Amino acid sequence: MSIHELSVRCAAYLARELNTDRIQENRMAFGMELFLGELIKLILVVIISLLLGILPEVLTVTLTAGFLRLASGGEHCTAYYRCLIGGVTCFLVLGGIAHLLYPLLGRLDLLLIVCTGTVISAGLLYLYAPGDTANKPINTFEEKTRFRKWALIIVGLYFVLMVTMMTIPPAEILVLPILIGMLEQSFTVTPWGYRFIHGVDRVLGGGP
Known part of the structure; x- marks a missing residue:
C-alpha cells in the first residue's frame, strides 16, 4: 500500500467518524x-x-528549509517518490557543501555571507512568497499577505539565531547549514525554483 492510499483510507475513516464533508x-x-x-x-x-558523517549539517539544512516552507510554500514533484528522491538528494548535497566550506571561512567571511544571504532570501520571499500548488492554492490577498509576513519573520529569526550562534564556538559550525537551508527554500518559491523542480520531475519520469 502506498502512502497516498494509506492517507486516503485514514482520511476517509476520520471523515466518517467526525461526520465531515468531502x-x-x-x-x-x-x-x-x-x-x-x-x-x-x-x-x-x-x-x-x-x-x-555529515549528520549535523544535513539535518540542520533539512529542518531549516522545512520550517520556512510552512510559511513560504513552494512547488512539489508530481509523485511522492520523485519528491522523496529529489529532496533527499538535495539536502545531502547541500549539507555536504556546508561541511566542506565551513573550514575554509573565517568569522568575518561567514558574517558577510550571512548578511548577504539573509538580504537575498528576504528579497526573494518578499517578491515571490508564498508559493502555492494545485493541491494547496492560496487564493486571497489576505492569505498571501499573512504567509509572506510569517516567512519574512522566520528569516529575521534565522538571522538573529545565526549571529548569536557565531558567538558560541561549538554552535558556529551550524550557521552555514542554516543559511543554506534558508536560501534553498527561498529559491524554491521563485519562477526559477518552480522551473528547476519541474525539470527534476521530468528527469525522474514525471513529465513531458
Whole structure:
C-alpha cells in the first residue's frame, strides 16, 4: 500500500467518524500524506547523512528549509517518490557543501555571507512568497499577505539565531547549514525554483 492510499483510507475513516464533508476529507488526506512523506524523508536523510558523517549539517539544512516552507510554500514533484528522491538528494548535497566550506571561512567571511544571504532570501520571499500548488492554492490577498509576513519573520529569526550562534564556538559550525537551508527554500518559491523542480520531475519520469 502506498502512502497516498494509506492517507486516503485514514482520511476517509476520520471523515466518517467526525461526520465531515468531502472537502475536509481531501484536506485531511493531503495533510496526512504530506506528514508521512516528510517523516520518511527525514528518516532517510538522518540515516544516509549519519553514514556519510555529515549528520549535523544535513539535518540542520533539512529542518531549516522545512520550517520556512510552512510559511513560504513552494512547488512539489508530481509523485511522492520523485519528491522523496529529489529532496533527499538535495539536502545531502547541500549539507555536504556546508561541511566542506565551513573550514575554509573565517568569522568575518561567514558574517558577510550571512548578511548577504539573509538580504537575498528576504528579497526573494518578499517578491515571490508564498508559493502555492494545485493541491494547496492560496487564493486571497489576505492569505498571501499573512504567509509572506510569517516567512519574512522566520528569516529575521534565522538571522538573529545565526549571529548569536557565531558567538558560541561549538554552535558556529551550524550557521552555514542554516543559511543554506534558508536560501534553498527561498529559491524554491521563485519562477526559477518552480522551473528547476519541474525539470527534476521530468528527469525522474514525471513529465513531458
